[in-house]
Amino acid sequence: MSYILGNAVITDGYSTLMKNGALEISDRKIAKIGKTEQVKKKGVKFYDLKGRLVLPGLLNGHHHLYSALATGLAPIGPTENFQQILENLWWHLDQSLDIETCYYSALSGLLQSIQFGVTTVFDHHASMNVISQSLNSLKIAFLETNLKGLLCYEISDRMGKEAVKEQLEENIRFYEEHKGNSQIQGLMGLHANFTLSNESMSLIAQQKPSDMPIHIHCGEDKADFDFCVAHGKAGPVDRLHAFGLLDRNSLLAHCIHLSEKDYDLITSVKPVVISNPESNANNNVGMMNTDRIHDYVLGTDGMTGNILGTLRSLFLLRNGKIENPLDILFRRPANVIQRFFPQAGTLKERFDADIAVTDYVPVTPISLDNLFYHLIFGVQGQKMYMTIANGTILWEKGEFKTLNEGKIRQEVHEAVHKLYTVYHE
Ligand SMILES: [Zn+2]
Structure with missing residues (x-):
């Protein structure tokens, strides 16, 4: 399964920052990183990130x-x-x-x-x-x-x-x-x-x-x-x-x-x-x-x-x-x-696709020199727009994509009751 995240600001956080960038994810790995027009291709699902900032997981x-x-x-x-x-x-x-x-x-x-x-x-x-x-x-x-x-x-x-x-x-x-x-x-x-x-x-x-x-x-x-x-x-x-x-x-x-x-x-x-x-x-x-x-x-x-x-x-x-x-x-x-985990931890081709897409679109100039301030004052530690681990989209637009959140929350609720009962005994 392949898909592309495009029209984004993509950075590994320390050596490169690319505007209008895209990532192709294939078979759990980052297959390609480049400008959106170079990476985008017919027949592969395209997620338009509309200028959002993309970081390594x-x-x-x-x-x-x-x-x-x-x-x-x-x-x-x-x-x-x-x-x-x-x-x-x-x-x-x-x-x-x-x-x-x-x-x-x-x-x-x-x-x-x-x-x-x-x-x-x-x-x-x-x-x-x-x-x-x-x-x-x-x-x-x-x-x-x-x-x-x-x-x-x-x-x-x-x-x-x-x-x-x-x-x-x-x-x-x-x-x-x-x-x-x-x-x-x-x-x-x-x-x-x-x-x-x-x-x-x-x-x-x-x-x-x-x-x-x-x-x-x-x-x-x-x-x-x-x-x-x-x-x-x-x-x-x-x-x-x-x-x-x-x-x-x-x-x-x-x-x-x-x-x-x-x-x-x-x-x-x-x-x-x-x-x-x-x-x-x-x-x-x-x-x-x-x-x-x-x-x-x-x-x-x-x-x-x-x-x-x-x-x-x-x-x-x-x-x-x-x-x-x-x-x-x-x-x-x-x-x-x-x-x-030798092939993980950053955004590089052939590395594991562990990716955090912030819900932040920089509207002021952004570079590695001021990225930190975009993180502190722009992203502000808010929830992500999308989180991907090993190529799987786990979280997108406020929803878990692979996990049944409602069922898990109900089970967790019961576990909390049990745990707190023991704790207060
Ligand atoms: Zn500790």
Whole structure:
């Protein structure tokens, strides 16, 4: 099946921007990119985008799909500090999930991601009373929606030693079963340094396949930093490094409370740093130091599925000052996605057709030099006009095209009832 998206402003976000451009999509790939009159041809369905701005499908570098059904859920106790936010909301929620509510949380979160043009999600999963096979329930939601994902289960000491072993096994099982998969792969999920004893860290280091990257909350709150110092390390990155867990493909979320040695390790090893500005503001944990960390991608940390909205928040939180915003949103994500899915992450011929068509028609001059401002003030983090993953049009003009939204919403509604009943017991 082939079709053409034409009469559009097409950009990969960092190296090219073409006006009156078109994309031919064929057999799940981008077959051709060029001027509309060159690409348009008889017999192939043509979508006239009427001047809309077309972007690569976006990356959410750190998500918690398990939290997608928590909107408006009241914590069970005070949330005055970071530890209380975890204990009285997130940890209580993840202990209330079963295999079915894991699936519906993931599906709900992915539906929202699609609406905002996100086609790749790096998820960090927790469901402490259902560990084994839990990642498969998320995988089903990814397969149904067509999105790409890196999945992991967050290992934490909070449920005891036996649970740590089961969490470790779930990560390794999923990783081994999905090596080289073109849509879903596994990582080693760690909650954070401060919830992992030296004994647990050693066990993870011993059992982790050497080429399996980690995904961890790193220096999110000062408590994480203090824990590492109390355990004889310079900080959270240094502790990961000391256990042999840090490498170029490590996903480090937050990176706010770090030591000089931690920054030096990030500079030399170059792991993937994911900043989550809306979550950090919400939890009042501080902001990542962008004078020390220049190369990063954005995540939502479970707050929303909206990455362009997150970029806009970052812009406002930093009083209009972000260095190299197009690198953060496009160049670096393309590079990171291609480590796992070599033919994805950008708009190029023969690459996977993962595409976000904004519902924005630029009426003022647009170029790579001012694209960022068109995104912040024009697109504004609104829902997309069209979202395409692996060549399939998932979302168009406010409707899901491959999923029965009404039926899903009804099932989700029932899952929410079950989840909230357990949560409040
Ligand atoms: Zn997180």
